[in-house]
Each structure stands twice: as C-alpha cells, then as structure tokens.
Amino acid sequence: MxxxxxxxxxxxxxxxxxxxxxxxxxxxxxxxxxLGYVNEKYLPTIKAREAEYPTALLVEPHPIAIPHTxxxxxxxxxxxxxxxKEPIAWGDMSDPSKSLEVRLVFMLGFKEAKSHxxxxxxxxxxxxxxxxxxxxxxxKTADDFYQVAMDMDWRHD
Amino acid sequence: xxxxxxxxACGSGVATSQLVASKVKxxxxxxxxxxxxxxxxxxxxxxxxxxxxxxxxxxKGEEDFDIPTYNGIAFLTGVGAxxxxxxxxxxxxx
Numbered sequence: 001m002x003x004x005x006x007x008x009x010x011x012x013x014x015x016x017x018x019x020x021x022x023x024x025x026x027x028x029x030x031x032x033x034x035l036g037y038v039n040e041k042y043l044p045t046i047k048a049r050e051a052e053y054p055t056a057l058l059v060e061p062h063p064i065a066i067p068h069t070x071x072x073x074x075x076x077x078x079x080x081x082x083x084x085k086e087p088i089a090w091g092d093m094s095d096p097s098k099s100l101e102v103r104l105v106f107m108l109g110f111k112e113a114k115s116h117x118x119x120x121x122x123x124x125x126x127x128x129x130x131x132x133x134x135x136x137x138x139x140k141t142a143d144d145f146y147q148v149a150m151d152m153d154w155r156h157d
Numbered sequence: 158x159x160x161x162x163x164x165x166a167c168g169s170g171v172a173t174s175q176l177v178a179s180k181v182k183x184x185x186x187x188x189x190x191x192x193x194x195x196x197x198x199x200x201x202x203x204x205x206x207x208x209x210x211x212x213x214x215x216x217k218g219e220e221d222f223d224i225p226t227y228n229g230i231a232f233l234t235g236v237g238a239x240x241x242x243x244x245x246x247x248x249x250x251x
Contacts, residue, residue: 053167053168053199053216059235093167093215094215094216116171120173128235
C-alpha cells in the first residue's frame with residue numbers, strides 16, 4: 001500500500017489566494033504539472049469532473065473538499081494538502097445544487113484504481129478527528145501545515 | 158433468503174462509492190448481515206437498480222428510485238454512520 005510519502009511537501013500550500021475552485025485548480029494544477037505529477041489532461045478533467053460531481057464533504061467542524069480525477073491524468077500519485085487564504089463556495093458532494101464554505105482542500109492524484117480506496121479511507125478517518133483538523137487550521141507556516149498533515153493517523157477504521 | 162444486493166453510486170463509480178460500499182459491507186457484517194454491496198457510476202445506476210434491494214445514496218440525483226434508499230454521506234463524514242447502518246441492517250433482518 002502507498003505510504004505517507006505521497007503527501008508531498010512540495011505540493012502543500014497555505015494561504016492560497018483563490019476565489020473559486022477553478023482558480024485553485026489553475027494554481028495548483030500548474031505546480032503539479034511543473035513538478036511532474038500530472039500531464040496535460042489533468043486541468044481540463046479535474047475542472048469538468050468537479051463541475052459535474054462536486055467533492056466538498058460536510059465533515060465537522062469545517063467542510064473539506066477532495067477533488068480528484070481519472071488515473072490517466074496522473075503521472076506520480078500524490079496527496080496535496082491545501083489551505084486557502086479565505087473560505088470559498090465549493091459544491092456539496094451530497095447535493096450539487098448546494099455549496100459549502102471550504103478552506104481546506106485535499107487534492108488527490110491516484111495512478112491505479114485499487115490504491116486509492118485505502119488512501120481515501122485513511123483520509124476520511126482523519127477528517128473525522130476534530131483535533132487534527134483544528135491543527136491544520138491553526139498551523140502558521142507551510143512547513144507546520146505539512147507536518148500536521150504528515151501527523152495523520154495512517155490507518156482507518 | 159437470498160444475499161441482499163445493495164448499490165452505491167458516485168460520479169466515477171470508482172472513488173467515493175467504492176469507499177462507501179466497502180464501509181457499508183463491513184458495518185453490515187458487524188451487524189450479522191452478509192450483503193453484496195457494489196459501487197457503480199451515477200450514469201449507469203438506473204440499469205442496476207432493478208436488481209437491487211437497496212440503494213445507498215451519496216449524490217442527490219434527479220431520479221428517485223423505487224427501492225429503499227439510505228444516506229451514504231453518513232459513511233463519508235462519520236456523522237450518523239452507525240445509525241444509518243442500523244437502518245440498513247433492519248431492512249434485512251428477520
């Protein structure tokens with residue numbers, strides 16, 4: 001199974017200045033491509049997918065978005081933890097007509113179908129740990145933020 | 158009684174629906190129910206519904222299906238997951 005090394009320090013970001021999800025995709029997508037994690041299919045497919053099937057989850061205390069796209073856009077698997085400067089409206093997975101106020105985005109890139117289920121389970125398990133989520137919000141620098149992300153409990157229930 | 162057939166669907170039928178399917182299957186097993194829980198993509202869902210006993214819904218779609226439907230988001234957020242698993246189990250018990 002993939003290990004914590006797929007949470008990439010070079011892909012972690014805090015204070016990302018974006019006013020909607022497509023801007024987040026543009027900014028982070030450019031970084032993913034430049035560093036060799038995704039190919040040219042990534043940006044159009046992630047935007048199209050999010051538009052059709054939004055990915056914000058109403059976890060407590062704050063919603064978290066988990067945008068992801070098909071394996072053929074991914075060169076190297078990754079989890080990119082991103083904290084936005086300001087909360088933005090992000091489509092609710094359970095009801096695409098509604099939106100949630102999101103500041104935490106975990107961008108996911110999986111190369112093969114099987115590995116992602118365990119990773120998603122681990123992420124979901126951690127999203128339910130309110131203390132860990134609060135620490136993500138409180139982290140002052142990108143380094144601190146990345147350390148908190150790496151502190152994730154690498155197992156699921 | 159035949160094995161319960163439960164469906165779960167999301168955009169791709171690969172990511173969140175598989176996670177929820179696997180979670181539902183495990184939680185039902187904990188409750189003594191051995192069910193087939195399959196993940197499909199939303200676009201194909203209507204073709205499988207005729208054969209299914211229940212549907213665990215993640216995304217609110219335009220269609221309402223004529224089979225018992227449960228809240229799949231509970232298994233993603235953790236909020237109300239046990240209560241929802243109890244409800245599904247109750248459909249197949251006895």
